[in-house]
Amino acid sequence: MGHGHGHGHAHGAGTDRRLLTAALALLVVFMAVEVVVGVVANSIALISDAGHMLTDAASIALALFAMRLAARPASGAYTFGWKRAEILSAAANGLTFVLLVAYFVYEAVQRLIEPPKVAAPLVVGTALTGIAVNAVASWLISRADRTSLNVEGAFQHILNDMYAFIATVVAGVVVWVTGWGRADAVAALVVAALMAKAAYGLLREAGRVLFEAAPSGAPPAEVGAAICDHPDVTGVEDLHVWTVTSGFPALSAHVSVRPGGDCHRVRRELADLLHERFQIEHTTLQVDHVPGTACRIAGARP
Incomplete structure (x- = not known):
């Protein structure tokens, strides 16, 4: 999405x-x-x-x-x-x-x-x-x-x-x-x-x-931690943050949501968070229900 x-x-x-x-x-x-x-x-x-x-x-x-x-x-x-x-x-x-x-x-x-x-x-x-x-x-x-x-x-x-x-x-x-x-x-x-x-x-x-390095204002570890801070998120995988051209940062990630969580709402909230906090204006988030209580960050890429 x-x-x-x-x-x-x-x-x-x-x-x-x-x-x-x-x-x-x-x-x-x-x-x-x-x-x-x-x-x-x-x-x-x-x-x-x-x-x-x-x-x-x-x-x-x-x-x-x-x-x-x-x-x-x-x-x-x-x-x-x-x-x-x-x-x-x-x-x-x-x-x-x-x-x-x-x-x-x-x-x-x-x-x-x-x-x-x-x-x-x-x-x-x-x-x-x-x-x-x-x-x-x-x-x-x-x-x-x-x-x-x-x-x-x-x-x-x-x-x-x-x-x-x-x-x-x-x-x-x-x-x-x-x-x-x-x-x-x-x-x-x-x-x-x-x-x-x-x-x-x-x-x-x-x-x-x-070489598709992350923008200086959006370190992948910090971005992943911010996503994990969402109360409904249980994991982040395949996180990629890069810059297409000047002024056009982009992000893609697979986000796991606790059972019963609203995937559509979580996606919108995360996209708004990434835009406001890291100025990432193009986000592609795959959001799925996955059991688990402790958020984990896996596969983060610069």
Whole structure:
């Protein structure tokens, strides 16, 4: 028997798409300018920012595509629809961070060994403009539904790019004032560290969903104990708690009820309990009469 309370954030999907599209257009225009200036200025920090911005644009484009897939209704063999597309998009964003970290660390180390001449005024001016552009893009995406791991992945790309521009401004000023060219490479290493942190967070959360781990707010042992606390429940078996996509936790379980208990009433009460206490919005409970007085929890799965 199933119980649903509604899920997702479909009512805001159109708004989210408009906000992400506006941020995408802003980034693409500035990225083209930054690539040219980075080559002219011979700045690895500025070029790394441009490369990061390219992934920003790609992450938003991928997020928009995933949103369209996730909005498709369930049909045929896809009984949950295409909702996991958003999680795959978030994982892809995390993987692009990993690739960029490897590239920028390699380039930065090379430039620490042999620092090139950097046109500091161009670097500082472009990076200051980049801070403003990314601040606007971050504000646009922050207004979207960031409980979606897909949107959060795009937001982390933009936010890290803004940090990168701040580091580039500092490096440009140091080179400008002191002539120490290695500051440019040091800034690129700082950017790489920030990107590595963001990659870890995105890949960890996406991995939890893809491997069907229980939501962080619904530990299986605690969920099972809450079900067992019902006075008519005598046992819980085959308990599974997982996340279909961002904001869509689900649960299935076999629940035993004392002889004479009202299975239909118990199912409704348990479904309401799981929704209110653990925010589990999609429950499938098989409820049967089984003799017994002491509640037991068997076969709990994460």
